[in-house]
Amino acid sequence: QLQLVESGGGVVQAGKSLRLSCAASGFTFSDFGMFWVRQAPGKELEWVALISYDGIKEFYADSVKGRFTISRDNSRNTLHLQMDSLRPDDTAVYYCAKQHSSAGALDHWGQGTLVTVSS
Amino acid sequence: SFDLTQPPSVSVSPGQTARITCSGDALSKQYAHWYQQRPGQAPILIIYKDTERPSGIPERFSGSSSGTTVTLTISGVQAEDEADYYCQSADGFNTYVFGTGTKVTVL
Numbered sequence: 125q126l127q128l129v130e131s132g133g134g135v136v137q138a139g140k141s142l143r144l145s146c147a148a149s150g151f152t153f154s155d156f157g158m159f160w161v162r163q164a165p166g167k168e169l170e171w172v173a174l175i176s177y178d179g180i181k182e183f184y185a186d187s188v189k190g191r192f193t194i195s196r197d198n199s200r201n202t203l204h205l206q207m208d209s210l211r212p213d214d215t216a217v218y219y220c221a222k223q224h225s226s227a228g229a230l231d232h233w234g235q236g237t238l239v240t241v242s243s
Numbered sequence: 244s245f246d247l248t249q250p251p252s253v254s255v256s257p258g259q260t261a262r263i264t265c266s267g268d269a270l271s272k273q274y275a276h277w278y279q280q281r282p283g284q285a286p287i288l289i290i291y292k293d294t295e296r297p298s299g300i301p302e303r304f305s306g307s308s309s310g311t312t313v314t315l316t317i318s319g320v321q322a323e324d325e326a327d328y329y330c331q332s333a334d335g336f337n338t339y340v341f342g343t344g345t346k347v348t349v350l
Binding site for chain 1: 273274276278280284285286287288291292295297329331332333337338339340341342343344
C-alpha cells in the first residue's frame, strides 16, 4: 500500500531553519517526481516545490525561491525540504505528494506536518 | 505565474447536482486536475487531465473542459461529498498553481 509520511514539523523562530522529511513506501520511489505543497491555516493549497524523479531538476514557487531547497535520497526512499530564513507567513501544514505517472497531477498525499514560525 | 479562479462556495441538496467551475487563461493549453479535501484531512485526487477519474473514485464525480474553464460535476450529491474542492494546473514551465478553492455544502 502506497504511503507517504511527513516528519520534522514544529515551532521555530523567524529567521531560523527547519528540515522536513517524507518517507515513501509502497511504490518505486525513484520513478516519480515528488512535490511539497503547503496550506496556511484556513487558506487554500499552495504549491511549494517539485523535484524530478532522479533529483536533477528542481522547481520552486516564487514565494520560497532562494530560501527553500527540495532534495531526495532514492536509496532511502526519502524526500526532504530544507527551509531557511523562515518567516511567519511560512506557517502552514506541509504535505509531500507523488506525481502522477502521466500528468502533472498529485495522485497521493501524505497527512502533512505542521510548521509554525513565531515572530 | 498564473491564477485559477473558483467560486468560494456552492450549496446543494442531497441527490442534486453540484457544478464547480475553475477559470484561468492557462487552461486553454494545460490540463486541469481536481482534489477533494475534507476537514482536517489531506487532499485526494478525484479528476486528472480534465476528465479522467482515478480508480476508486465514485462515478458521480466527472470533469469537463471548455476554453479557459474547467468544470467539476458531482451528480447525485451525498452528505459525504461536503468538502473543499480545488482545481490545479501547470503553466508548461513547471510552475504549478492551485485554484482558490470551493466549499461545497450539502444542505
